[in-house]
Amino acid sequence: MSWILPPSASTFASDIDFLYYVILWITGIAFVIVEVGLVVFIVKYRARPGRKAEYIQGSTKAEVIWTAIPAVTVVVIGLMSGGVWNDVKGRNSVPAGAIPYGVHAQQFEWQISYRGPDGQLGTGDDFTVRNQLHIPVNQPVVMRLTAEDVIHSLFIPAFRVKQDAMPGMTIDVWFEATQVGEFEIACAELCGIGHTTMGATVTVHTADDYQRWLADRVAAADR
């Protein structure tokens, strides 16, 4: 039972987590006010013989207060969210120089294509690995998400990344890992019988490791 988000490993994760905690605090306070208020009223104003309730129709002043405060609060939350959203998913948010990968989702696996020696994605020398994403650390990467059959959703919890792969569309989703290691990928959109099992892993390498891994792969593909 925890309200703390699991450890994160990407650049924008901290922004997202921060927003989450802000909202957690705000809603937490609203929650306490309402629930405590209810309990107090229940106890304090419980029926007692011989008492009559006070005949009160309302109070404009009180209502203005509890309209205005939530209104201001949600607008503030909205503005904060808007900024982060633009940085993470906005139309022009993908950093220049991000390494592109092709991520093709299908029932029930992830086909991940890497640029071949020519440095271009979508050319003949690309190579494809099933269910394994290898990326360098501290380097923006962008996934060109496509889907073969139905909607899937690329979910990398540790990076706070999620994006549906929509058949007929190519959707770019970028991130930048900040930690070396292995992380899990899941499919977050119901996609049929094997939805549960549509997992994959992402391995974050140091820059050198990544080059070595790539070279190995290219060599393997040549053979």
Added chain:
Amino acid sequence: MAHPAMMHPPARREIGADVYNEKLGIWIFLGSEVMFFTALIGAYIIVRFGSPEFWALPNQILNVPVTAINTFLLICSSVTMVKAFASIQDGDQKKLQLYMVATVIIGAAFVGVQAYEYTTLVHEGFLPSGYAAGSHLAELAARGELPASVSVYGSSFYTMTGFHGFHVSMGVVCMVFVTWKAFKGKYTKEDHRGVEVIGLYWHFVDLVWIILFTIVYLV
């Protein structure tokens, strides 16, 4: 016990919409019809903007002259319908019957023409799923005289006009019933709710057609 709101026609009161239940009811129901056609037309807009290359030019596949005649029919039936209503407002039973019969016949003719249109189109190879394999139209498409595929064009064409046709048919069925009652003299100068209610429905269906004719056949 005559509940005041149950009386007809209602007195002008602070309560109510100043119209009798059936008329209010049909207007409300038409609201839901508007939303139903909004869903269909909305879908049409999405696929049309998303895949404009699937659309043939007006008159390439669809037969605009025939449909123009059908539009003409439907507009005529609307005017006969409203004349029927006007007649019974004046208490003229004979004219009510005459105009009702005319409306039923023209309405049925519309459905007939549409059935003819559908059979011709299917015959030429235009299906809800696109071209029929090996059909005349498919050949034209292969020669580049028509879009390579018309799948979503066919889908929206048949769905939109089909549901409109279904509404017309239901209208005709109901109108047969109203006509039958008209011949039995059930409507009077004071109480002719059935005529007005079916009329509202009928004009609405006409109105939808006016929109559909433009967006499906002409643009």
Added chain:
Amino acid sequence: MSEGQSHAHPNYWAVWVYLLVLTVVELGVAFLPWSKQVLLLTLLAMAIWKALLVALFFMHLKWEGNRMRIFAIAPLPLTVIIVLAVLTEYVW
């Protein structure tokens, strides 16, 4: 409907002719060599004009009380909302 006896019937035949004329014009315009956008807007405007004629005269909205008219136009904003929203997918 209480208006029945009191006011003379509008000239339905005139509306009919009006509608037919508009339809013929529409048919003519549809095949003019104008740009697609202009054609679309002109034809839509004419269709809406015709629809309005039907609603106002045949469906008697012109003579209904305001309470009734509210019911008639209530759903229209909602149709506009969805159409505008889905259009943004293509125009942005």
Added chain:
Amino acid sequence: MATTALPLEKTTHATHEMSFVRKYIFSTDHKIIGIQFLLMSFVFLLFGGLMAMMMRWQLGFPDQPLPAGQLLPETMAPGGFLLPEFYNSLVTMHGTIMVFFAIMPLLVGVFGNFLIPLKIGAPDMAFPRLNMASFWIALTAGILIMAGFFVEGGAAGAGWTSYAPLSASPEWTGVVGGQQLWLVSLAVVGLASILGATNYITTVVNLRAPGMTWFRLPLSIWALFVTAILVLLAIPILSGAAIMLFFDQTIGTHFFDPTDGGQPLMWQHLFWYFGHPEVYILILPAMGFVSDIIANASRKPVFGYHSMVYALISIAFLGWIVWGHHMFMSGMNPTLGMAFMMSTMIIAVPSAIKVFNWMGTMWRGNIMFHVPMLHSVAFVSMFVIGGLSGVFMASPPVDIYFHDTYFIVAHLHYVLFGGSLFAIFGAVTFWYPKMFGKLMNPLLGKIHFWLTFVFYNLTFFPMHNLGVGGHMRRIYDPSQYEFLQPLAPLNTFITVSALLLFAAQIPFAVNFIMSWFNGEEAGENPWNDNGLEWIVPSPAPHGNFAEVPIVYRGPYEFSSPLVEEDFLPQTRKLDSDTEPAAASAAE
């Protein structure tokens, strides 16, 4: 002035001669129809609950066979272990049944029918026969959708949201006829809802008793009225979408087929354009009942009646422009996402008005804790939790993480069970006397309430934490993922609580059935309420009112200084009252 009697008049007078079938089966009496809807929805609630239990078992004990699971056929659970495709069917059918065949008919079908004519002072609905048709159409739809379990390929399995293209072809789901039955059923039940809504709106607009002005309507009726408008305008969108999807499956159209010009995203736009108004359909009536009950129990007027009405209307309107918040991750235009975020946030404002006005109603009251009130207080406190969790997801960046996790599952059960279902339990207990003439047993009622309240929270509150841990929804075996393994004990805990929650419904079922036969006689006005329904005998007779009631004031005149008692019925004429204009016009 001509007074042509409507057919209704005839039926009102023919009460005694009616056969059993006409009176209780093919009845046109709004009260009987309401009760028919009540029984039907309870059966579906039970079905939905049973499906939830099976799902929960699988999630909590993935390596143990379902108890009595051997009774299920091989195609569903060989050896008692659920197949993944059966799990998908269970999720789908659980969601669909609960939404369309349990909660929606309970709120709208039952209480819309039962309360509207009684509370506005009308003898029946505007169109009684249409009303009857609406029930039978709904029941047909229910049977159609359940039939999915018995056809080849099993029941629909693409989630209650039925996203295309998964739902568009058996190739993707393995489901053949079930998916089509699902679509047909929803189109059919949609027709029933539209007919019902037409009826409700006409009735509220046209059949109010003299003096029952708009701002004297009880909030329950306001809520039902606004809901009916939402039903009327939202359901046809679903029908249209369902029909197109049905055509995609059957006659080969390509609306949602991306390989041939179609657009899968379009399904989501249409579904949620219907879907978000739909979730407000599932909460607004509950808000209305709770307002009535809280005022009654607090013996105080509703705090800020007018703003309650305006808040209702604004929630309903805003509900039309927020649908995109379900689609933040769908690939929809991100700029559009921003607009949807802002509108979604704004909905918190009218919701806050409602919550605080309920609290204001209790403030300085003289609160009786009858069972309906317990449920109503639970409603307020649970709705707040559900609403506040909605704010997390309304923030698109946070939704990146939470979308399609158990955080959403927690949210939706807090608003739908904690909100709507608690209000329904309260409302059933509150109006039971008017339906059956008997009171429900308060002791059993309290037992049911406390057990439900406790186990409900133990079941659904931890789901937030599952979501925080990243637990995806609609997966049948979380042990597949390493990062979910630490959550397994929590899943087991939830399952145990869910089973106990289910068991906690037994006192309610017993109470509901037993009180019918030997409950305490209720009398006309057991709760000392002001509404019009309480001036007629219990159960309310055919035709409702012996004479047309005349209304002099709003429904919430509790503890009014004008009278000795702490309530003042809407129809009681004080010396200072004048006849409403309509009453004289009707002479």
